Amino acid sequence: MSDQKIHIPVGATGDGRFTTACAHREVNNRNHAYDDLARTEPSAFAQLLMEKGIEHEAMVYERLEVAHGVVRLPAMSAPALIKDTDSAMVNGARIIMGGGLPIVSGRSGKPDILIRVDAPSTRAAWGYVPVDVKSHRGFKGTTKARQWLVGSIESPFLHDATTLDEIGTPLLDDSLQLAHYWRMLEESGWIPRVDPVGGIFDVDARLVWRRLDIALWKHEHPVTEITQQRSALEILDLEWEFRWNAVTRMLDGSDPTTEPILHGNCATCEWKNVCYEELDASEHVSLVAGVTKAHVKKFATIGVRTQSELSRLDVRSAAMFDRAKSRGVDLGKIRVLASEHPNPDDPVSVLTGRSKKTLEFLTAEGFVTVSDLSWLEPRLATMPWFAHVTRRIDGARVRLHPDGLPHLPRDERIPVVPRADVEIDVDMENSDVVYLWGTNATVRDGVSAPASVRPGYRPFHTLAGGHVDEPGAFVTMWNWMHTVIAECDHQNATVRFYCYTDAENTKMHEIASRWLDFPGMPDHEAIDALCATDHWVDLKETVEGLVWPTDSLSLKEVAPLAGFSWRDEDAGGDNSILWYEIAVTTDDDSQRREMSEKLLRYNEDDVLATKVLREWLDDGLNGRGPVFPSVVTLDEMFA
DSSP: OOGGGSOOOTTOOBOTTTTSSOHHHHHHHTOGGGTTSOOOOOOHHHHHHHHHHHHHHHHHHHHHHHHHOOOBOOOOOHHHHHHHHHHHHHTTOSEEESOOEEEETTEEEOOSEEEEESSOOSSSSOEEEEEEEOSSOSEESOOOOEEEEEEOSSOOSGGGOEEEEESSEEOHHHHHHHHHHHHHHHHHTOOOSSOOEEEEEOTTSOEEEEESSSOOEEEEOTTTOOEEEEOHHHHHHHHHHHHHHHHHHHHHTOOOSOOOOOOGGGGGOTTHHHHHHHHHHTTBGGGSTTOOHHHHHHHHTTTOOBHHHHHTSOHHHHHHHHHHHHTTOOHHHHHHHHHHOSOTTSBTHHHHTTOHHHHHHHHHTTOOBGGGGGGSOHHHHTSOOOTTHHHHHHHHHHHHSTTOOOBBOTTOOOOOOOOOSEEEEEEEEESSSEEEEEEEEEEOTTOOOOTTOOSEEEEEEOTTTGGGGHHHHHHHHHHHHHHHHHHHHHTTOOEEEEESSSHHHHHHHHHHHHTTTSTTOOOHHHHHHHHTSTTEEEHHHHHTTSBOSSSOOOHHHHGGGGTOOOSSTTOSHHHHHHHHHHHHHOSOHHHHHHHHHHHHHHHHHHHHHHHHHHHHHHHHHTTSSSOOOBGGGGTTTTO
16 A cells, blocks of 8 residues: 555644554544543553553663663654664664654654664665564463564564564554554665564563564454454554545545444543543444444444434344344345345245255245245345344343333343352452452351351452562462362352453463462363352353443443442542552552552452342342343334
């Protein structure tokens, strides 16, 4: 893709963040009608992350200076920095820290580090590749281990990198920044004749290299909406063109190509309140729990953009299309063919061609002749179908209904809240490590409490020793849980541990991997074995069995419907990290106590929220509390 074909407004630039996350953010950033609107200030947690990032960057710079006798370029004006950086490259500096590159084709950027590669570039017998410093881990996810080039402070040069097997994939946003710098170096003539590559010094000061031209990430084309594996450079080029086109159309007053959509990146965006007000005012479909960005685009193909429009789609037709989708049958195609077929009395077999599966499905569902398909809503037949569209329609109806209660699903399968004689709610708090496991024990009436169980809140934390206490806190909790199980078995009592989502499962595995040799550390098989028993319950699975009137199914969204509220207004997982960092780093004893108490209070509220929610759900599902009506009762209202 050539930047020459892209119209960039005069004087406008995009930095390394331009193609990451939300395209609408970049449009808002350049919308002068929004200049006077109040943006969301960075949270205290976001400020902490920025400070930790700056500290980590300074540490990496300092260690590189000591190891290689290089000096970071001092603070100076942008033109002077660009000039000094170019001089350093012309002179063949092996490592350039804190440099700046000239603006080219609307691209601006200051890579943290430039590493010389002894392969010719347009400008010299050597070239430079970009490296950035990040205070997070170098890999994300659990994809199968593969070989990666990894360097270090002592060996930061590409040819010295070691091949290591690593699980996961380098973060896409990091890689897009590196691809951005690669394009800048390429246009400036400083790219060496090597495969496109860039590196990230991660939180452990490991230099994780990655190819920028290999399709490592699944990404949707912003125009064609085709999702496939793409390289960082391909994604960069696609998003660069799409976003500048969106900005240009906004400035010209043309039809927009981006819009506010509620999605995962909104929580930390400065525009979140502005966008949410617009979404709420327009009854946008993305406010329906479970409706994703991809779903929004698919609904838009049939003119459905609001909750009201979604709520009035024909659920009978949608349910049939859902069943067909689950069986791998393209019923939409068959419905379109039926509308075009000249003889409605012909058997449906004239529409199915050689597909035995499709014919069997139609026959089983009672479609005998072509005319039998006529009741299916034609508009739905033209929409690119996805799983559980009926649930999204019901979600819009429940959200618009005034009772504010979750509703029973259409399929008549009533969710169940598993109960026990001894019930223990579990929640953990984490950053790069898990620093707190909180539990709250409830002993049901008529049951004798096991010796190891004290009703109420019990934390297992690292507040005394910091990160190094992570394995000890976990092993202590792990042993306690198994003591409780053994004692309950001995007295013929049942016990269950309740979490919300599988985050606790994942973090147990991460700790087991990080601290493999710690005494008493369970292995992965033992963790899987516990989570597979009836002792371990993910309450989120019960919640997902109902249809909710909320934006999402997070605990913070659904627990208030059960009457629960957190004691601190600023309660949240991000802020808990802030409180923990202060508690373990401050020299002020009073502040340490205050932050420790606040952290423990927040975690206690989290486990109490799980307790209150599951008891409320159990009451409602068994006739002891609020009546949860079926979504079927809403059909007439939204017909």
